[in-house]
Amino acid sequence: MIILGISAYYHDSAACILCDGKIIAAAQEERFTRKKHDENFPKNAIKYCINEAKIIPSEIDHVVFYEKPFLKFERLLETYFAFAPKGLKSFSMFLPIWVKDKLFQKHNLIKELEANIDKKDTWEKKILFSEHHLSHAASAYFPSPFNQAAILTLDGVGEWATTSISIGKNNNLEFLREINFPHSLGFLYSAFTYYAGFKVNSGEYKLMGLAPYGIPKYTKIIKDNLIKIMDDGSFQLNMDYFDFCTGLKMTNNKFHKLFGGLPRKQESKISQKEMDLAASVQKVTEEIIIKIAKHVKKITGENNLCLAGGVALNCVANGILQKKKIFDNIWIQPAAGDAGGALGAALAVWHLHYKKEKNKEVNIDLMNGSFLGPSFDNNQIEKVLKSKNATYEYMEENKLLDLVAKMLTKGKAIGWMQGRMEFGPRALGARSIIADPRNPTMQKQLNLKIKFRESFRPFAPSIIEEHLSEWFDQNFVSPYMLFVSQIKKNKRLNIEKDENKLFGIDKLNISRSIVPAITHVDFSSRIQTVNKKTNIKYYNLIKKFNEFSGCPIIVNTSFNIRGEPIVCSPEDAYNCFMGTNLDILVIENFILFKENQLDKKIVNYSNKYELD
Amino acid sequence: MKIIYELWLFLKVRKKIWLFPIILVLIIFGGLIILAEGSVVAPFIYTLF
Structure with missing residues (x-):
C-alpha cells in the first residue's frame, strides 16, 4: 500500500511517501522552489517522492492532508464571533481568502494533483484528512524506537489544539488531554x-x-x-x-x-x-x-x-x-514542525486507519537518520559542474576525506554535500557547511562572511558518538541536533574576572573553551552525535579530523545563507559556494577550490533571498 | 454545492448546526466581495445595503 502525505497552505509545505508503512522519502517544497518556508502545494516534493519510490501516480492508494480545513474554519469563525466587534479588519481579510480558496481545500488538492501529478487519476476517492496534532503525535510516536510511549505535542495552533498529551501503545494512539x-x-x-x-x-x-x-x-x-x-x-x-x-x-x-x-x-x-x-x-x-x-x-x-x-x-x-x-x-521527531505533519498524517493512515502493526524493533528509529531527501550521483554532479565551467577534481573517498580533514585544520570553511538531503530544519552532515571548532575567529567569520547573518548566532558541533561524554555533560545520543548540553569543565578556558563582567554581545569576544566556535556564551552547545551506521562518510571525516587535530568535533551549520533554504541540488551548492566566501566545495567525490575557479564570483548573492 | 453538503455533514458531526446559517450568509457575502473585485457587480452590492 502506498500512502502520500502532504502538508501545505500555512508554512513549510512538504510531502512524504510510505510504501507498506516504510518511510521511503520525505522533502520540503522550499528546497526545490528555493523559497524559504514555501507554503504552496508541494508539487516538486511530491514528484520527487514518487520518483524515489519508483512508482507511477496511479499506484498511490491514499493521499492524506495533515490537517482538517473545516475544523480550522470553525475555529477561526468562532474566534471572530467571540471577539466581535473587535477584529473587523482581520475578519475582512480572512473571509475572501477562505471563501475563495481555503474552504475548498479538498477541491483545490484534487485540482493541483490533476494539474501537476496525474490528470486521469481518481484523486477524490483517495483523499483523507488527518488532524493537525494527530499528525504531529503520529510523526513523533510511530517512527520512534519505542513500542509504548507518552506523546507530547506543542506548537502555535493546528485546528483548535495548541498542546496535546496522548499515549501510544503498539499501533494505537489515544489522546488524553488538550x-x-x-x-x-x-x-x-x-x-x-x-x-x-x-x-x-x-x-x-x-x-x-x-x-x-x-x-x-x-x-x-x-x-x-x-x-x-x-x-x-x-x-x-x-x-x-x-x-x-x-x-x-x-x-x-x-x-x-x-x-x-x-x-x-x-x-x-x-x-x-x-x-x-x-x-x-x-x-x-x-x-x-x-x-x-x-x-x-x-x-x-x-x-x-x-x-x-x-x-x-x-x-x-x-x-x-x-x-x-x-x-x-x-x-523527538527531527521534522517536528509542520513539514513533519506530512509524515505523521501518512503514518496515521497506515497504523490507525488500517490498523497495521508498529515495527517491533526497539532501539532503532525509522527515520533513516532523517536522510529522506534526494541524492545525486557523480555523473549528474559532473554534468552540472561542466555546465558551470567549474574547475574541479574527482577523488577517491579515502583521499578526499584525508584532504578535507587537512583543509579543516587549516581554517578553511567547506561546503559539504553528500548523499540524501535531510528532512527537517537541521543540516546533519548531508547539506552542511563544516569548519574547525578550535578556531577562535570561526564563529564570526562564518556568521558574517559566509552565512551573512547576525553575529550573535551560535554554531552547532557534530561529534563522533563514542567521544560524546569526554567533551559534553551528556550521556545520551542526539543524532538530530535537538538537545543542548554544556561543555565539560576540563575543556573550558579560564575566563578572566573582568571578562566575566561583560554583558550582551560583548560576551562573544571571549574564547570560552578549547572549541570556541561551538561554545555558546553560557558554555552550551546544540549537539549532533554522529553514528557510524546512519552517516558513515561524515563519521569517517570527523574521525580523520580527530586523527589530525585530536578533536573529534567539527562545526556543522546548514549549507545556505540567511533567508535561503538549505541547498538541495549540486547547482544550488555551486551557486552558494560561488556567492559566499566559502573556501572549498565538496559534492560527493568532487572537490572545488575557490581560488581555482575561473568563473566570476556571484555578486550580491546575499541580497538574493529575503531576510528571515 | 457539494461543499455546502460537506459543511452540513461536518457541522452535524460537530454538533454545531447553529453555525450553518451564519456560514451560508458568509459564503454568499464573501462570494460577492470576491466578485466585486472585478467591479462589474459592485453596484449590485450597493443596492443590497
Missing part, C-alpha cells in the same frame, strides 16, 4: 519573537540563541501578567496583551506598555532589553514544559516520551527536560 486556542505556548514564544524584531514562524530560533546573552529579569512580569501557569503545566494566556486573535500582529499596545516600548524594528540594533526578554520567555517556556512533562508522567506512567510540534524544536528546553530525568528516554 489545550485549545488561543492559549498557546508556541504563540507566547512567537509574540516575544515578534516583539524582539524577528519574523514569526522563523525567528524563534534566533530568540532562543539570543537568550543566553540576557538575564531573565522579566520572568515575573510575564507570569504575573501574560500567562497563568497551573501546577499540572496547563496554562492560560491573558488575551488583553495579545493581538493575534483579532489583529494582524502578535502583540498589542498593552503588551508594549508592559515592556516599556514598541517592538524592535527588524534589522535595527539588538539591545540588552531584547536579550533579557529572550532569556525570560525561554525560562518561562522551560518551566511550562517541565511541569507538563511531570504531569504527563503522572497520568501515563510511561518511561518513554515522544515529542513533536514547533515548540519541540526548542533544543534548550529539550536538554533541560532530558536532564531532569522525568522520563528514561526521549525521542
Whole structure:
C-alpha cells in the first residue's frame, strides 16, 4: 500500500511517501522552489517522492492532508464571533481568502494533483484528512524506537489544539488531554519573537540563541501578567496583551506598555532589553514544559516520551527536560514542525486507519537518520559542474576525506554535500557547511562572511558518538541536533574576572573553551552525535579530523545563507559556494577550490533571498 | 454545492448546526466581495445595503 502525505497552505509545505508503512522519502517544497518556508502545494516534493519510490501516480492508494480545513474554519469563525466587534479588519481579510480558496481545500488538492501529478487519476476517492496534532503525535510516536510511549505535542495552533498529551501503545494512539486556542505556548514564544524584531514562524530560533546573552529579569512580569501557569503545566494566556486573535500582529499596545516600548524594528540594533526578554520567555517556556512533562508522567506512567510540534524544536528546553530525568528516554521527531505533519498524517493512515502493526524493533528509529531527501550521483554532479565551467577534481573517498580533514585544520570553511538531503530544519552532515571548532575567529567569520547573518548566532558541533561524554555533560545520543548540553569543565578556558563582567554581545569576544566556535556564551552547545551506521562518510571525516587535530568535533551549520533554504541540488551548492566566501566545495567525490575557479564570483548573492 | 453538503455533514458531526446559517450568509457575502473585485457587480452590492 502506498500512502502520500502532504502538508501545505500555512508554512513549510512538504510531502512524504510510505510504501507498506516504510518511510521511503520525505522533502520540503522550499528546497526545490528555493523559497524559504514555501507554503504552496508541494508539487516538486511530491514528484520527487514518487520518483524515489519508483512508482507511477496511479499506484498511490491514499493521499492524506495533515490537517482538517473545516475544523480550522470553525475555529477561526468562532474566534471572530467571540471577539466581535473587535477584529473587523482581520475578519475582512480572512473571509475572501477562505471563501475563495481555503474552504475548498479538498477541491483545490484534487485540482493541483490533476494539474501537476496525474490528470486521469481518481484523486477524490483517495483523499483523507488527518488532524493537525494527530499528525504531529503520529510523526513523533510511530517512527520512534519505542513500542509504548507518552506523546507530547506543542506548537502555535493546528485546528483548535495548541498542546496535546496522548499515549501510544503498539499501533494505537489515544489522546488524553488538550489545550485549545488561543492559549498557546508556541504563540507566547512567537509574540516575544515578534516583539524582539524577528519574523514569526522563523525567528524563534534566533530568540532562543539570543537568550543566553540576557538575564531573565522579566520572568515575573510575564507570569504575573501574560500567562497563568497551573501546577499540572496547563496554562492560560491573558488575551488583553495579545493581538493575534483579532489583529494582524502578535502583540498589542498593552503588551508594549508592559515592556516599556514598541517592538524592535527588524534589522535595527539588538539591545540588552531584547536579550533579557529572550532569556525570560525561554525560562518561562522551560518551566511550562517541565511541569507538563511531570504531569504527563503522572497520568501515563510511561518511561518513554515522544515529542513533536514547533515548540519541540526548542533544543534548550529539550536538554533541560532530558536532564531532569522525568522520563528514561526521549525521542523527538527531527521534522517536528509542520513539514513533519506530512509524515505523521501518512503514518496515521497506515497504523490507525488500517490498523497495521508498529515495527517491533526497539532501539532503532525509522527515520533513516532523517536522510529522506534526494541524492545525486557523480555523473549528474559532473554534468552540472561542466555546465558551470567549474574547475574541479574527482577523488577517491579515502583521499578526499584525508584532504578535507587537512583543509579543516587549516581554517578553511567547506561546503559539504553528500548523499540524501535531510528532512527537517537541521543540516546533519548531508547539506552542511563544516569548519574547525578550535578556531577562535570561526564563529564570526562564518556568521558574517559566509552565512551573512547576525553575529550573535551560535554554531552547532557534530561529534563522533563514542567521544560524546569526554567533551559534553551528556550521556545520551542526539543524532538530530535537538538537545543542548554544556561543555565539560576540563575543556573550558579560564575566563578572566573582568571578562566575566561583560554583558550582551560583548560576551562573544571571549574564547570560552578549547572549541570556541561551538561554545555558546553560557558554555552550551546544540549537539549532533554522529553514528557510524546512519552517516558513515561524515563519521569517517570527523574521525580523520580527530586523527589530525585530536578533536573529534567539527562545526556543522546548514549549507545556505540567511533567508535561503538549505541547498538541495549540486547547482544550488555551486551557486552558494560561488556567492559566499566559502573556501572549498565538496559534492560527493568532487572537490572545488575557490581560488581555482575561473568563473566570476556571484555578486550580491546575499541580497538574493529575503531576510528571515 | 457539494461543499455546502460537506459543511452540513461536518457541522452535524460537530454538533454545531447553529453555525450553518451564519456560514451560508458568509459564503454568499464573501462570494460577492470576491466578485466585486472585478467591479462589474459592485453596484449590485450597493443596492443590497
